[in-house]
Amino acid sequence: MAEIVPIVSEALEAFVRDNLPSQRGFGEDLQASNVIMPVLDITPTAEGTQTPQYLQTAWDFSTEHQNFTNLITAGTSLISTTGFWKVDFTFVPNTSVTGTRSLRINDGTTSKEIWANKVGTGSTAAAVILEESFIVFLRAGDSLIWVSDTSSYYADIWWRQVADVNGNLTNPLGFTPQ
Numbered sequence: 001m002a003e004i005v006p007i008v009s010e011a012l013e014a015f016v017r018d019n020l021p022s023q024r025g026f027g028e029d030l031q032a033s034n035v036i037m038p039v040l041d042i043t044p045t046a047e048g049t050q051t052p053q054y055l056q057t058a059w060d061f062s063t064e065h066q067n068f069t070n071l072i073t074a075g076t077s078l079i080s081t082t083g084f085w086k087v088d089f090t091f092v093p094n095t096s097v098t099g100t101r102s103l104r105i106n107d108g109t110t111s112k113e114i115w116a117n118k119v120g121t122g123s124t125a126a127a128v129i130l131e132e133s134f135i136v137f138l139r140a141g142d143s144l145i146w147v148s149d150t151s152s153y154y155a156d157i158w159w160r161q162v163a164d165v166n167g168n169l170t171n172p173l174g175f176t177p178q
Contacts, residue, residue: 002035051169051177056162057086060172063160070151075106079136080143083170084163087144088133092154093117099150103157105138106145117153135162 007030016030066078079085093101102116115132136144136159146157161170171177 002033005032005034006030007032051171051175053169056169056171057160058172059158059160060174062173063158065156065158066146067157068146068148068153068155070153071148072151073146073148075104075111075145075147077106078103078144078146078157079138079159081161082138082140082142082165083161084167085136085138085144085159086133086162087136087157087159089131089155089157091117091130091132091156093119093128093130094152097150097152099148101148101150101153101155102146104145104147105136106143107139108141111145111147119150139165 009030012030064078066076068076087103089103091101098119100116100118102113104111104113106112114134114136117130138144144159146155163169
């Protein structure tokens with residue numbers, strides 16, 4: 001015989017209210033039943049038409065690229081469009097030259113450093129190749145910039161938008177899931 005039991009969990013009830021807004025205002029508490037009910041998932045994820053995240057972030061023909069060689073710059077703008085951006089770069093510093101090279105998010109007034117290579121006076125470390133990859137979020141008015149107060153380095157930077165400012169995924173250029 002079917003038995004229905006109320007579930008008392010503020011965390012679950014908050015989850016249902018937040019994720020299923022049409023359920024707000026109903027006076028019924030969450031309930032569980034000992035009857036097995038099959039569930040048929042017909043979402044794009046279940047049917048396989050949604051691109052997996054690792055494929056969705058693939059480099060494509062829309063990938064942008066910039067390289068810097070021995071360039072002193074107060075801030076060269078790389079990206080100024082809102083959204084989520086995949087950024088990858090390789091960097092070869094001259095570790096005997098004092099200075100800072102960095103990627104920063106600039107809002108038009110202030111810059112926030114998100115990656116930097118800083119070399120102090122008298123460094124004798126051997127040059128190394130650094131590679132880094134991360135996701136950057138830019139709001140309206142933000143831009144990703146390259147800053148260097150010294151020369152004597154080499155940097156290659158690539159970027160591609162992976163989601164818009166609302167988090168809607170951007171598929172690789174020319175790709176349409178079937």
